[in-house]
Amino acid sequence: MKEKKIRIGTRGSKLALVQTELVIDAMKQVLPDLEYEIVIIQTTGDKILDKPLAEFGGKAVFVSEFEEALLWDKIDFAVHSAKDMPMELSEGLDIVGVLKRDDPKDVLITQKGTNIHEKSTALIGTSSLRRQFQIEQLYHNIECHPIRGNVNTRLNKLREGQYDGIILAAAGINRLKLNQESDFQYKYLDIDECIPAGGQGIIAIEGKKNSEWVSLCEKITDRNAKIELEIERRALKYFNAGCHEPIGVYAKASENQITVWMMKEINGEIVRKKETGNISKGLELARAMVNNIMESI
Numbered sequence: 001m002k003e004k005k006i007r008i009g010t011r012g013s014k015l016a017l018v019q020t021e022l023v024i025d026a027m028k029q030v031l032p033d034l035e036y037e038i039v040i041i042q043t044t045g046d047k048i049l050d051k052p053l054a055e056f057g058g059k060a061v062f063v064s065e066f067e068e069a070l071l072w073d074k075i076d077f078a079v080h081s082a083k084d085m086p087m088e089l090s091e092g093l094d095i096v097g098v099l100k101r102d103d104p105k106d107v108l109i110t111q112k113g114t115n116i117h118e119k120s121t122a123l124i125g126t127s128s129l130r131r132q133f134q135i136e137q138l139y140h141n142i143e144c145h146p147i148r149g150n151v152n153t154r155l156n157k158l159r160e161g162q163y164d165g166i167i168l169a170a171a172g173i174n175r176l177k178l179n180q181e182s183d184f185q186y187k188y189l190d191i192d193e194c195i196p197a198g199g200q201g202i203i204a205i206e207g208k209k210n211s212e213w214v215s216l217c218e219k220i221t222d223r224n225a226k227i228e229l230e231i232e233r234r235a236l237k238y239f240n241a242g243c244h245e246p247i248g249v250y251a252k253a254s255e256n257q258i259t260v261w262m263m264k265e266i267n268g269e270i271v272r273k274k275e276t277g278n279i280s281k282g283l284e285l286a287r288a289m290v291n292n293i294m295e296s297i
Protein backbone atom coordinates (compact mmCIF):
# COMPACT_ATOMS: atom_id res chain seq x y z
CA MET A 1 0.00 0.00 0.00
CA LYS A 2 1.17 3.45 -0.86
CA GLU A 3 2.17 5.47 2.16
CA LYS A 4 -0.05 8.48 2.61
CA LYS A 5 1.24 11.81 3.74
CA ILE A 6 -0.50 15.15 4.16
CA ARG A 7 1.67 18.21 3.51
CA ILE A 8 0.50 21.36 5.21
CA GLY A 9 1.80 24.75 4.20
CA THR A 10 2.16 27.50 6.78
CA ARG A 11 4.01 30.69 7.41
CA GLY A 12 6.94 30.33 9.76
CA SER A 13 5.85 32.65 12.57
CA LYS A 14 5.28 31.11 15.99
CA LEU A 15 1.58 31.87 15.78
CA ALA A 16 1.29 30.28 12.34
CA LEU A 17 3.09 27.16 13.58
CA VAL A 18 0.93 26.85 16.69
CA GLN A 19 -2.17 27.20 14.51
CA THR A 20 -0.89 24.55 12.13
CA GLU A 21 -0.29 22.20 15.06
CA LEU A 22 -3.93 22.72 16.08
CA VAL A 23 -5.04 21.69 12.59
CA ILE A 24 -2.77 18.65 12.61
CA ASP A 25 -4.00 17.63 16.08
CA ALA A 26 -7.57 17.80 14.82
CA MET A 27 -6.72 15.78 11.71
CA LYS A 28 -4.93 13.17 13.82
CA GLN A 29 -8.12 12.67 15.82
CA VAL A 30 -9.74 11.51 12.60
CA LEU A 31 -6.80 9.86 10.84
CA PRO A 32 -4.15 9.00 13.47
CA ASP A 33 -1.97 6.81 11.30
CA LEU A 34 -1.28 9.27 8.55
CA GLU A 35 2.00 11.14 8.27
CA TYR A 36 1.72 14.92 8.58
CA GLU A 37 4.43 17.18 7.22
CA ILE A 38 4.68 20.91 7.91
CA VAL A 39 5.97 22.91 4.94
CA ILE A 40 7.05 26.43 5.90
CA ILE A 41 6.52 28.98 3.16
CA GLN A 42 7.92 32.49 3.41
CA THR A 43 5.51 35.01 1.93
CA THR A 44 6.14 38.46 0.56
CA GLY A 45 4.24 39.76 3.57
CA ASP A 46 6.80 38.17 5.88
CA LYS A 47 9.77 39.55 3.97
CA ILE A 48 8.69 43.18 3.78
CA LEU A 49 8.38 44.36 7.36
CA ASP A 50 8.99 48.07 7.08
CA LYS A 51 5.91 49.12 5.11
CA PRO A 52 2.17 48.99 5.73
CA LEU A 53 0.57 46.06 3.90
CA ALA A 54 -1.71 48.30 1.88
CA GLU A 55 1.32 49.73 0.08
CA PHE A 56 2.35 46.46 -1.48
CA GLY A 57 -0.68 44.42 -2.33
CA GLY A 58 -2.80 44.00 0.81
CA LYS A 59 -3.81 40.63 2.16
CA ALA A 60 -2.87 38.76 -1.01
CA VAL A 61 0.81 39.03 -0.04
CA PHE A 62 0.22 36.45 2.68
CA VAL A 63 -1.64 34.00 0.50
CA SER A 64 -0.45 33.96 -3.12
CA GLU A 65 2.63 31.82 -2.46
CA PHE A 66 0.41 29.22 -0.81
CA GLU A 67 -2.04 29.18 -3.67
CA GLU A 68 0.76 28.51 -6.10
CA ALA A 69 2.02 25.65 -3.94
CA LEU A 70 -1.51 24.22 -3.70
CA LEU A 71 -2.15 24.44 -7.42
CA TRP A 72 1.22 22.83 -8.22
CA ASP A 73 0.52 20.05 -5.68
CA LYS A 74 3.53 20.97 -3.59
CA ILE A 75 1.26 21.02 -0.53
CA ASP A 76 -2.17 19.53 0.21
CA PHE A 77 -3.42 22.34 2.45
CA ALA A 78 -2.51 25.79 3.62
CA VAL A 79 -3.37 26.94 7.13
CA HIS A 80 -4.30 30.61 7.49
CA SER A 81 -5.65 33.04 10.02
CA ALA A 82 -9.02 33.58 8.34
CA LYS A 83 -8.86 37.31 8.88
CA ASP A 84 -5.70 37.59 6.78
CA MET A 85 -7.24 35.91 3.75
CA PRO A 86 -8.22 37.96 0.72
CA MET A 87 -11.80 37.94 -0.53
CA GLU A 88 -11.02 36.16 -3.76
CA LEU A 89 -9.21 32.84 -3.76
CA SER A 90 -7.66 31.34 -6.88
CA GLU A 91 -9.79 29.26 -9.25
CA GLY A 92 -10.19 25.72 -7.93
CA LEU A 93 -9.26 26.61 -4.36
CA ASP A 94 -11.56 27.10 -1.41
CA ILE A 95 -11.74 27.21 2.36
CA VAL A 96 -12.25 23.50 2.92
CA GLY A 97 -12.07 23.46 6.72
CA VAL A 98 -12.62 25.78 9.68
CA LEU A 99 -11.59 25.06 13.27
CA LYS A 100 -13.63 26.05 16.31
CA ARG A 101 -13.29 29.77 16.85
CA ASP A 102 -11.11 31.19 19.60
CA ASP A 103 -12.01 34.46 21.37
CA PRO A 104 -12.79 36.98 18.56
CA LYS A 105 -12.18 40.08 20.71
CA ASP A 106 -9.41 42.63 20.55
CA VAL A 107 -7.29 43.27 23.63
CA LEU A 108 -5.66 46.52 24.69
CA ILE A 109 -2.36 45.57 26.31
CA THR A 110 -0.44 48.02 28.47
CA GLN A 111 2.47 47.76 30.87
CA LYS A 112 1.36 47.01 34.39
CA GLY A 113 0.67 50.28 36.20
CA THR A 114 -0.13 52.28 33.06
CA ASN A 115 -3.42 54.15 33.23
CA ILE A 116 -4.34 55.33 29.75
CA HIS A 117 -6.90 57.77 31.16
CA GLU A 118 -4.25 59.58 33.20
CA LYS A 119 -2.03 60.43 30.24
CA SER A 120 -2.44 63.64 28.30
CA THR A 121 -1.78 61.65 25.15
CA ALA A 122 -1.41 57.89 25.06
CA LEU A 123 0.53 56.38 22.18
CA ILE A 124 -1.12 53.19 20.93
CA GLY A 125 0.52 50.83 18.47
CA THR A 126 -1.82 49.54 15.81
CA SER A 127 -1.75 49.60 12.02
CA SER A 128 -5.41 48.72 11.80
CA LEU A 129 -7.73 51.62 11.01
CA ARG A 130 -10.60 49.52 12.33
CA ARG A 131 -8.92 49.33 15.73
CA GLN A 132 -7.79 52.93 15.58
CA PHE A 133 -11.24 54.39 14.93
CA GLN A 134 -12.88 52.30 17.62
CA ILE A 135 -10.25 52.82 20.33
CA GLU A 136 -10.30 56.56 19.67
CA GLN A 137 -13.99 56.51 20.44
CA LEU A 138 -13.38 54.71 23.73
CA TYR A 139 -10.56 57.00 24.86
CA HIS A 140 -10.27 60.60 23.79
CA ASN A 141 -6.57 61.06 24.47
CA ILE A 142 -5.20 58.48 22.09
CA GLU A 143 -2.76 58.75 19.24
CA CYS A 144 -2.30 55.64 17.12
CA HIS A 145 0.98 54.85 15.43
CA PRO A 146 1.59 52.00 13.00
CA ILE A 147 3.22 48.83 14.30
CA ARG A 148 4.19 45.77 12.30
CA GLY A 149 5.92 42.47 12.94
CA ASN A 150 4.58 39.33 14.55
CA VAL A 151 2.85 39.14 17.90
CA ASN A 152 6.06 38.58 19.89
CA THR A 153 7.80 41.49 18.17
CA ARG A 154 4.89 43.79 18.97
CA LEU A 155 4.83 42.78 22.61
CA ASN A 156 8.57 43.45 22.80
CA LYS A 157 8.06 46.93 21.37
CA LEU A 158 5.53 47.56 24.13
CA ARG A 159 7.93 46.17 26.73
CA GLU A 160 10.68 48.50 25.48
CA GLY A 161 8.36 51.44 25.99
CA GLN A 162 7.93 52.38 22.34
CA TYR A 163 4.16 52.59 22.97
CA ASP A 164 1.87 53.13 25.96
CA GLY A 165 -0.30 50.33 24.68
CA ILE A 166 -0.88 48.00 21.76
CA ILE A 167 -3.99 46.24 20.49
CA LEU A 168 -3.84 42.58 19.53
CA ALA A 169 -6.33 39.83 18.81
CA ALA A 170 -7.17 37.77 21.91
CA ALA A 171 -6.99 34.62 19.79
CA GLY A 172 -3.34 35.14 18.90
CA ILE A 173 -2.13 35.81 22.42
CA ASN A 174 -4.25 32.93 23.73
CA ARG A 175 -2.75 30.47 21.29
CA LEU A 176 0.76 31.70 22.07
CA LYS A 177 -0.01 31.63 25.81
CA LEU A 178 1.02 35.28 26.01
CA ASN A 179 -2.25 36.30 27.68
CA GLN A 180 -0.93 36.41 31.23
CA GLU A 181 2.51 37.97 31.11
CA SER A 182 3.26 39.33 34.57
CA ASP A 183 4.50 42.72 33.36
CA PHE A 184 1.40 43.48 31.26
CA GLN A 185 -2.26 44.18 31.91
CA TYR A 186 -4.95 43.14 29.48
CA LYS A 187 -8.21 44.92 28.75
CA TYR A 188 -10.54 42.81 26.61
CA LEU A 189 -12.58 45.16 24.47
CA ASP A 190 -16.28 44.46 24.34
CA ILE A 191 -17.60 43.27 20.96
CA ASP A 192 -20.10 46.15 20.92
CA GLU A 193 -17.31 48.68 21.47
CA CYS A 194 -14.65 47.21 19.22
CA ILE A 195 -16.19 45.09 16.50
CA PRO A 196 -13.61 42.54 15.33
CA ALA A 197 -12.23 42.05 11.84
CA GLY A 198 -14.02 39.51 9.67
CA GLY A 199 -12.56 36.09 10.44
CA GLN A 200 -10.74 37.15 13.60
CA GLY A 201 -10.14 34.16 15.87
CA ILE A 202 -10.78 31.61 13.13
CA ILE A 203 -8.21 29.24 11.64
CA ALA A 204 -9.08 28.35 8.05
CA ILE A 205 -7.76 25.53 5.92
CA GLU A 206 -7.40 26.31 2.23
CA GLY A 207 -7.23 23.48 -0.27
CA LYS A 208 -8.26 22.28 -3.66
CA LYS A 209 -12.02 21.96 -4.07
CA ASN A 210 -11.55 18.43 -5.41
CA SER A 211 -8.91 17.38 -2.86
CA GLU A 212 -8.98 13.73 -1.83
CA TRP A 213 -9.02 14.99 1.79
CA VAL A 214 -12.17 17.10 1.62
CA SER A 215 -14.12 14.75 3.89
CA LEU A 216 -11.31 14.83 6.48
CA CYS A 217 -11.59 18.62 6.53
CA GLU A 218 -15.34 18.46 6.85
CA LYS A 219 -14.99 16.19 9.85
CA ILE A 220 -12.77 18.64 11.72
CA THR A 221 -14.88 21.66 10.78
CA ASP A 222 -16.83 23.49 13.48
CA ARG A 223 -20.38 24.19 12.34
CA ASN A 224 -20.74 27.59 13.99
CA ALA A 225 -17.31 28.90 12.99
CA LYS A 226 -18.03 27.88 9.40
CA ILE A 227 -21.36 29.70 9.32
CA GLU A 228 -19.87 32.77 10.98
CA LEU A 229 -16.92 32.95 8.61
CA GLU A 230 -19.13 32.54 5.56
CA ILE A 231 -21.30 35.46 6.65
CA GLU A 232 -18.34 37.66 7.60
CA ARG A 233 -16.51 37.03 4.33
CA ARG A 234 -19.67 37.61 2.34
CA ALA A 235 -20.25 40.90 4.15
CA LEU A 236 -16.70 42.03 3.37
CA LYS A 237 -17.32 41.15 -0.24
CA TYR A 238 -20.54 43.17 -0.29
CA PHE A 239 -18.60 46.07 1.17
CA ASN A 240 -16.00 45.40 -1.50
CA ALA A 241 -13.45 45.73 1.25
CA GLY A 242 -9.74 46.00 0.76
CA CYS A 243 -7.55 45.20 3.70
CA HIS A 244 -6.99 48.74 4.84
CA GLU A 245 -10.53 49.99 5.11
CA PRO A 246 -11.88 50.46 8.59
CA ILE A 247 -14.51 47.74 8.57
CA GLY A 248 -15.50 45.38 11.35
CA VAL A 249 -17.75 42.36 10.83
CA TYR A 250 -18.55 39.75 13.39
CA ALA A 251 -21.22 37.05 13.33
CA LYS A 252 -22.20 34.90 16.31
CA ALA A 253 -24.11 31.74 15.54
CA SER A 254 -26.14 29.72 18.00
CA GLU A 255 -28.35 26.72 17.36
CA ASN A 256 -31.12 28.67 15.60
CA GLN A 257 -30.05 32.27 15.55
CA ILE A 258 -27.37 34.49 14.13
CA THR A 259 -26.35 37.90 15.43
CA VAL A 260 -24.29 40.12 13.15
CA TRP A 261 -22.27 43.18 14.14
CA MET A 262 -20.88 45.60 11.56
CA MET A 263 -18.94 48.83 11.75
CA LYS A 264 -17.70 51.06 8.99
CA GLU A 265 -16.09 54.44 9.03
CA ILE A 266 -17.86 56.89 6.79
CA ASN A 267 -16.48 60.42 6.44
CA GLY A 268 -14.77 60.25 9.79
CA GLU A 269 -17.81 58.88 11.61
CA ILE A 270 -18.25 55.32 12.81
CA VAL A 271 -21.48 53.67 11.73
CA ARG A 272 -22.43 50.56 13.71
CA LYS A 273 -25.16 47.97 13.23
CA LYS A 274 -26.17 44.91 15.21
CA GLU A 275 -28.99 42.60 14.21
CA THR A 276 -30.25 39.13 14.99
CA GLY A 277 -32.08 36.79 12.68
CA ASN A 278 -32.80 33.18 11.85
CA ILE A 279 -29.64 31.13 11.29
CA SER A 280 -30.81 30.05 7.82
CA LYS A 281 -31.09 33.68 6.73
CA GLY A 282 -27.65 34.91 7.80
CA LEU A 283 -26.40 35.85 4.34
CA GLU A 284 -29.56 37.81 3.56
CA LEU A 285 -29.32 39.58 6.91
CA ALA A 286 -25.71 40.53 6.21
CA ARG A 287 -26.60 41.76 2.74
CA ALA A 288 -29.41 43.95 4.09
CA MET A 289 -27.15 45.38 6.79
CA VAL A 290 -24.42 46.24 4.30
CA ASN A 291 -26.96 47.91 1.99
CA ASN A 292 -28.32 49.86 4.91
CA ILE A 293 -24.86 51.09 5.91
CA MET A 294 -23.90 51.98 2.33
CA GLU A 295 -27.12 53.93 1.92
CA SER A 296 -26.17 56.13 4.84
CA ILE A 297 -23.25 57.54 2.84
Ligand SMILES: NCc1[nH]cc(CCC(=O)O)c1CC(=O)O
Pocket residue numbers: 081082083084151167168169170171172199200201202203
Ligand atom coordinates in the same frame (compact mmCIF):
# COMPACT_ATOMS: atom_id res chain seq x y z
N1 LIG B 1 -2.88 40.42 11.23
C1 LIG B 1 -2.13 39.49 12.02
C2 LIG B 1 -2.99 38.51 12.69
N2 LIG B 1 -3.73 37.61 12.00
C3 LIG B 1 -4.42 36.85 12.88
C4 LIG B 1 -4.08 37.26 14.15
C5 LIG B 1 -4.62 36.70 15.40
C6 LIG B 1 -5.22 35.34 15.31
C7 LIG B 1 -6.62 35.29 14.80
O1 LIG B 1 -7.28 36.32 14.56
O2 LIG B 1 -7.10 34.15 14.64
C8 LIG B 1 -3.16 38.30 14.04
C9 LIG B 1 -2.52 39.05 15.12
C10 LIG B 1 -3.37 40.13 15.71
O3 LIG B 1 -4.20 40.73 15.03
O4 LIG B 1 -3.18 40.42 16.91
